Amino acid sequence: MKLLEGKCALVTGASKGIGRGIALRFAEEGANVAFTYLSSVEKGEALVKELESKGVKAVGYRSDASDFAAAEELINSVVEEFGALDVLVNNAGITRDNLIMRMTEEMWDEVINVNLKSIFNTVKASTRTFMKQKSGSIINITSVVGLKGNAGQANYAASKAGIIGFTKSIALELGSRNVRSNAIAPGFIETEMTEELDENTVQGWRDAIPLKRGGQPEDIAAAAVFLASDLSSYITGQTIQVDGGMLT
Numbered sequence: 378m379k380l381l382e383g384k385c386a387l388v389t390g391a392s393k394g395i396g397r398g399i400a401l402r403f404a405e406e407g408a409n410v411a412f413t414y415l416s417s418v419e420k421g422e423a424l425v426k427e428l429e430s431k432g433v434k435a436v437g438y439r440s441d442a443s444d445f446a447a448a449e450e451l452i453n454s455v456v457e458e459f460g461a462l463d464v465l466v467n468n469a470g471i472t473r474d475n476l477i478m479r480m481t482e483e484m485w486d487e488v489i490n491v492n493l494k495s496i497f498n499t500v501k502a503s504t505r506t507f508m509k510q511k512s513g514s515i516i517n518i519t520s521v522v523g524l525k526g527n528a529g530q531a532n533y534a535a536s537k538a539g540i541i542g543f544t545k546s547i548a549l550e551l552g553s554r555n556v557r558s559n560a561i562a563p564g565f566i567e568t569e570m571t572e573e574l575d576e577n578t579v580q581g582w583r584d585a586i587p588l589k590r591g592g593q594p595e596d597i598a599a600a601a602v603f604l605a606s607d608l609s610s611y612i613t614g615q616t617i618q619v620d621g622g623m624l625t
């Protein structure tokens with residue numbers, strides 16, 4: 378029996394990396410998948426075909442996560458197209474790193490809007506649907522950086538710490554309607570986001586991780602399947618670290 382058979386999931390920022398890994402794993406578990414992207418149009422179109430080849434319904438939406446009106450339009454379209462929304466994964470995210478001395482207001486605003494405001498946008502737009510259904514699983518992708526901070530990433534760390542507070546608050550607000558809200562805090566995951574880092578830094582991180590390897594999108598996808606499925610039906614308000622023991 379597949380764990381997400383017949384469920385409808387929306388994954389933001391799924392054209393590559395962790396979001397793509399989650400979308401593919403959800404489809405393997407029988408979920409119909411809606412997803413978003415912003416600039417990677419070809420990758421988005423290719424993902425639709427890949428998801429469909431797993432025997433599920435799939436639709437990709439070009440939608441800016443930081444735009445509130447776009448989120449309302451997105452959720453309405455998904456509910457109309459799929460007839461329900463069971464799982465919402467807020468994954469879209471960016472980095473604009475610099476020391477605070479050199480961080481511009483634009484770098485701050487962009488990261489807060491794409492990483493944090495985006496989650497307000499989709500949750501606000503889908504709450505009525507979840508409450509009417511009396512079921513739903515919201516999964517927000519934060520980071521170990523939101524738990525411990527990181528020099529050069531004050532904007533990113535603030536956005537990710539904000540996600541954890543938001544996740545807990547929504548769990549308290551929607552729990553009585555059987556709507557769960559949890560977060561996943563990845564450690565170092567090998568995607569395009571971390572590709573820009575120099576190999577020495579990356580090797581240093583790998584050596585410092587107790588499990589002695591960088592994580593893969595599939596590692597995060599496995600935790601997302603657990604939180605999306607009924608296996609976690611008594612878990613809400615939590616942040617699960619998937620970091621190979623990096624932050625212990």
Ligand code: NAP
Binds near residue numbers: 413418440562
């Ligand atoms: P990635 O490879 O850079 O992928 C980011 C995804 O987000 C892409 O699909 C991108 O779509 C989408 N996106 C970016 N801005 C968007 C916007 N304004 N609207 C809609 N979609 C947007 O990054 P990743 O490593 O997979 O990271 C995914 C999430 O995990 C992020 O929230 C990140 O902070 C978090 N995370 C990553 C790591 C890591 O080590 N990689 C660790 C901890 C947490 P387009 O390409 O179409 O723009």
